[in-house]
Amino acid sequence: MQNLIFDNQSIQEITNAPVISVSNLNHYFGKGSLRKQVLFNINLQIKAGEIVLLTGPSGSGKTTLLTLLGGLRSAEEGSLKILGQEMCGASKQKLTKVRRQIGYIFQAHNLMKFLTAKENVRMSLELHDEMLKQDMDAIVSAILEKVGLGERINYYPENLSGGQKQRVAIARALVSHPKIVLADEPTAALDKKSGRDVVELMYKLAKEEAITILLVTHDNRILDIADRILYMEDGCLVSDGIDVATKMH
Numbered sequence: 001m002q003n004l005i006f007d008n009q010s011i012q013e014i015t016n017a018p019v020i021s022v023s024n025l026n027h028y029f030g031k032g033s034l035r036k037q038v039l040f041n042i043n044l045q046i047k048a049g050e051i052v053l054l055t056g057p058s059g060s061g062k063t064t065l066l067t068l069l070g071g072l073r074s075a076e077e078g079s080l081k082i083l084g085q086e087m088c089g090a091s092k093q094k095l096t097k098v099r100r101q102i103g104y105i106f107q108a109h110n111l112m113k114f115l116t117a118k119e120n121v122r123m124s125l126e127l128h129d130e131m132l133k134q135d136m137d138a139i140v141s142a143i144l145e146k147v148g149l150g151e152r153i154n155y156y157p158e159n160l161s162g163g164q165k166q167r168v169a170i171a172r173a174l175v176s177h178p179k180i181v182l183a184d185e186p187t188a189a190l191d192k193k194s195g196r197d198v199v200e201l202m203y204k205l206a207k208e209e210a211i212t213i214l215l216v217t218h219d220n221r222i223l224d225i226a227d228r229i230l231y232m233e234d235g236c237l238v239s240d241g242i243d244v245a246t247k248m249h
């Protein structure tokens with residue numbers, strides 16, 4: 001009985017374990033006399049399935065923090081664990097391995113203009129060896145259908161609207177079932193309606209699959225989709241709560 005209780009507790013701990021765990025993280029750019037600290041003593045835990053918005057003035061360090069949390073640059077000082085893996089001082093191989101479990105969505109969708117919507121999404125899937133044996137075309141068509149582009153799978157980006165291109169980018173980020181999705185200003189280039197549609201779609205898909213979303217934004221119109229809003233200023237995380245919306249007006 002004693003063991004059974006212990007086992008249940010362990011399972012609980014594993015399911016509640018943070019997807020991202022940051023403690024005393026500092027980051028610097030430049031070398032020698034040009035070396036400049038841009039992140040100061042960041043402490044943060046993000047749970048599975050949380051939708052977290054990262055906001056704050058220009059130059060406050062949001063993108064730098066996002067790229068560190070996404071394994072896109074290596075952490076140097078403090079501790080940064082992504083899916084249980086320590087990223088501080090991590091090798092390139094370790095960073096690459098962690099990145100395979102993360103989906104990325106950027107402001108400028110970054111679609112390949114000479115590939116169709118379907119080919120753009122498929123390319124992301126091809127990076128995952130374990131997917132090779134499956135029917136990629138069916139998987140890709142299904143996700144494009146899910147983001148409302150079932151009729152446009154063979155369109156090239158130039159024939160899609162801004163919102164539709166961003167939907168392809170969402171499909172591309174989600175097709176491999178990542179545990180974490182990082183988005184940097186995904187609505188910045190979109191009109192109000194398309195921006196809203198795009199974040200609502202991200203919200204729906206994230207909740208369906210318990211994906212953690214970390215989203216950098218200046219867009220006040222989408223704050224309500226967040227489970228949590230982080231506010232940064234001068235390289236510091238100055239607020240970790242939902243009440244911060246008032247600071248932005």
Ligand SMILES: Nc1ncnc2c1ncn2[C@@H]1O[C@H](COP(=O)(O)OP(=O)(O)OP(=O)(O)O)[C@@H](O)[C@H]1O
Pocket residue numbers: 029030038056057058059060061062063064065
């Ligand atoms: N590659 C780099 N080399 C040197 N300094 C950098 C580099 N990238 C960013 N910085 C500096 O780090 C600080 C934080 O920049 P960062 O891009 O993270 O801010 P941000 O909050 O995302 O800004 P924005 O909202 O304008 O995108 C700024 O002072 C910036 O000038």
